[in-house]
Amino acid sequence: MNSQLTGQCEPGADCNVCARLAAFRAENRESEPNWHNAPVPSFGDRNARVLIVGLAPGLKGANRTGRPFTGDYAGDLLYGTLLELGLAEGSYAARPDDGLALADCRITNAVRCVPPQNKPTPAEIGNCRPFLAATIGSMPRLKAILALGRIAHDSTVVALGGRKSAFPFSHGAMHDLTPDLVLFDSYHCSRYNTNTGVLTAQMFRAVLLELRRYVDGR
Numbered sequence: 001m002n003s004q005l006t007g008q009c010e011p012g013a014d015c016n017v018c019a020r021l022a023a024f025r026a027e028n029r030e031s032e033p034n035w036h037n038a039p040v041p042s043f044g045d046r047n048a049r050v051l052i053v054g055l056a057p058g059l060k061g062a063n064r065t066g067r068p069f070t071g072d073y074a075g076d077l078l079y080g081t082l083l084e085l086g087l088a089e090g091s092y093a094a095r096p097d098d099g100l101a102l103a104d105c106r107i108t109n110a111v112r113c114v115p116p117q118n119k120p121t122p123a124e125i126g127n128c129r130p131f132l133a134a135t136i137g138s139m140p141r142l143k144a145i146l147a148l149g150r151i152a153h154d155s156t157v158v159a160l161g162g163r164k165s166a167f168p169f170s171h172g173a174m175h176d177l178t179p180d181l182v183l184f185d186s187y188h189c190s191r192y193n194t195n196t197g198v199l200t201a202q203m204f205r206a207v208l209l210e211l212r213r214y215v216d217g218r
């Protein structure tokens with residue numbers, strides 16, 4: 001097994017492995033002292049069979065609220081779809097105290113700190129990969145991962161010791177990453193992708209429905 005799969009899942013609040021991201025965090029703590037402004041932890045139970053991997057916290061979304069995908073447009077689409085397909089329960093109100101619970105599902109990010117302009121560098125993605133690998137390794141019942149976008153896809157493949165060339169990202173694709181673990185791909189559910197028509201709510205729902213059927217053996 002990849003040794004990173006057994007490491008620490010959550011970075012400390014002041015992790016400074018990425019100097020640029022730590023400096024950006026310090027600026028945000030100064031200007032917005034009431035925001036989360038720290039690495040955003042994974043959300044959901046370790047015993048879930050589904051893991052959703054996003055790119056990184058949005059500045060005014062997860063970086064503000066402290067829960068993945070909470071407080072920005074991407075969260076509206078993601079949580080709305082999860083609720084519709086029974087992978088979440090309760091209601092989503094864009095706040096960490098809205099009572100929403102994930103059902104057999106967990107959400108994490110390939111990069112735990114908000115990057116300027118939503119663009120982490122390749123080095124930053126690599127720096128944060130051990131936390132992604134450990135998160136995957138900490139889930140004993142994991143059956144399917146949904147990667148939101150190419151960066152999340154590639155980092156997941158590498159975290160599991162695979163070659164990117166053997167598993168190219170493609171919206172709607174399913175990859176047998178290991179004998180026990182399938183990787184599904186979707187374009188990221190960002191406002192940019194939906195505004196430009198790269199991803200529609202129907203396309204996103206179709207991928208999650210396929211994943212749901214796979215996990216349930218249907």
Ligand code: SF4
Nearest residue numbers: 011015017018113128
């Ligand atoms: S992105 Fe990850 S590795 Fe880099 S500073 Fe944040 S928590 Fe640490």
